[in-house]
Amino acid sequence: MTRRKVKLAFIVNNSSRKTTYKKRKRGLLKKAHEIFTLCGINAGAIIYSPYDPTPEVWPSVEGMNQVITTFRNLTEIDRHNNMVNQQEFVQQRITKADKLLLKKKKDNREVNLTEDMYRFLQIGQLTIPAGGHNNPALAKDLNDLGYLVDQYLNSLNRRIQILEGGSDVEIGESL
Amino acid sequence: MTRRKVKLAFIVNNSSRKTTYKKRKRGLLKKAHEIFTLCGINAGAIIYSPYDPTPEVWPSVEGMNQVITTFRNLTEIDRHNNMVNQQEFVQQRITKADKLLLKKKKDNREVNLTEDMYRFLQIGQLTIPAGGHNNPALAKDLNDLGYLVDQYLNSLNRRIQILEGGSDVEIGESL
DNA sequence: ATCACTATTATTAGGCA
DNA sequence: TTGCCTAATAATAGTGA
Numbered sequence: 001m002t003r004r005k006v007k008l009a010f011i012v013n014n015s016s017r018k019t020t021y022k023k024r025k026r027g028l029l030k031k032a033h034e035i036f037t038l039c040g041i042n043a044g045a046i047i048y049s050p051y052d053p054t055p056e057v058w059p060s061v062e063g064m065n066q067v068i069t070t071f072r073n074l075t076e077i078d079r080h081n082n083m084v085n086q087q088e089f090v091q092q093r094i095t096k097a098d099k100l101l102l103k104k105k106k107d108n109r110e111v112n113l114t115e116d117m118y119r120f121l122q123i124g125q126l127t128i129p130a131g132g133h134n135n136p137a138l139a140k141d142l143n144d145l146g147y148l149v150d151q152y153l154n155s156l157n158r159r160i161q162i163l164e165g166g167s168d169v170e171i172g173e174s175l
Numbered sequence: 176m177t178r179r180k181v182k183l184a185f186i187v188n189n190s191s192r193k194t195t196y197k198k199r200k201r202g203l204l205k206k207a208h209e210i211f212t213l214c215g216i217n218a219g220a221i222i223y224s225p226y227d228p229t230p231e232v233w234p235s236v237e238g239m240n241q242v243i244t245t246f247r248n249l250t251e252i253d254r255h256n257n258m259v260n261q262q263e264f265v266q267q268r269i270t271k272a273d274k275l276l277l278k279k280k281k282d283n284r285e286v287n288l289t290e291d292m293y294r295f296l297q298i299g300q301l302t303i304p305a306g307g308h309n310n311p312a313l314a315k316d317l318n319d320l321g322y323l324v325d326q327y328l329n330s331l332n333r334r335i336q337i338l339e340g341g342s343d344v345e346i347g348e349s350l
Numbered sequence: 351a352t353c354a355c356t357a358t359t360a361t362t363a364g365g366c367a
Numbered sequence: 368t369t370g371c372c373t374a375a376t377a378a379t380a381g382t383g384a
Contacts, residue, residue: 018214018351019351019380021214023378024209031378038192040185190368194364198363199361
């Protein structure tokens with residue numbers, strides 16, 4: 001019966017190492033459980049060993065994942081940070097895009113009206129490069145433009161007619 | 176000196192809970208260190224507490240991250256999957272938004288022209304609710320509309336002038 | 351390889367400065 | 368608070384079945 005003080009060093013003997021492992025593993029998990037229960041704190045333990053096929057986890061896989069996640073969130077770690085940064089980056093892009101879309105869809109009549117009209121005008125101007133007066137594509141563009149303008153003016157006339165109580169106000173006629 | 180057996184339950188008293196926590200934390204980490212040294216296995220512990228600003232980790236942040244990574248690789252865990260799913264979801268949204276933006280910015284003149292004009296027309300129609308002919312806001316809208324149309328027609332006139340070699344073609348004049 | 355046992359060592363609750 | 372102290376409790380190394 002030699003129960004001497006244990007020297008803190010790797011146990012060379014295979015079987016006794018495994019025995020010690022099993023005993024101490026149980027102890028460790030018990031301690032973890034105790035500190036959790038007594039202090040109500042978040043704690044976890046992971047133990048791998050060549051002896052167990054799956055890593056020993058306490059308090060539970062889910063609980064441990066929470067612990068790990070929080071741990072990773074709190075500490076600045078390469079892999080996680082990359083993930084977070086990527087997510088933030090993507091999120092920022094999404095937010096930006098969403099804002100843009102929201103802005104596009106915003107139901108402020110005047111803003112939409114002005115913006116759309118200016119964009120329209122700008123596009124119309126872009127269709128006319130300086131000195132490009134013999135470009136066949138431009139004639140087509142102009143025709144399309146004329147058609148659209150006619151449609152627009154017609155609708156505008158109809159609206160004015162409604163607004164002003166039936167008087168038929170001619171605004172214009174394109175081409 | 177009543178050092179009775181501890182009941183395994185949450186310690187309500189704040190200060191004694193913290194004291195117990197600190198003591199047991201040291202013990203837990205020591206145990207973890209021992210099982211690691213004695214058995215040469217991969218083990219780790221994470222402890223959070225409201226008391227420490229950073230989570231207590233053993234064997235080390237790097238070692239713990241290795242343990243965690245392996246753990247995560249080996250086990251299929253909901254939260255991790257959720258994170259992946261979230262990323263995929265965000266990625267999908269971004270892709271969608273990007274496509275939309277790309278479409279918006281697409282430099283196809285005719286498509287832009289048509290789209291913008293139709294949107295413009297549609298907005299113009301939306302500014303006129305049925306029977307709203309005595310709504311003061313509408314008059315303002317109409318004035319704005321008229322101004323924009325004037326601008327547009329002027330630019331159109333200028334362009335036609337350029338295209339057709341100087342002949343001044345009047346298209347119309349709003350309101 | 352487990353178990354049960356137990357001598358020892360280790361941990362720690364509570365008291366006190 | 369914090370650290371030390373010490374009794375009480377718990378963990379466990381080594382053993383033998």
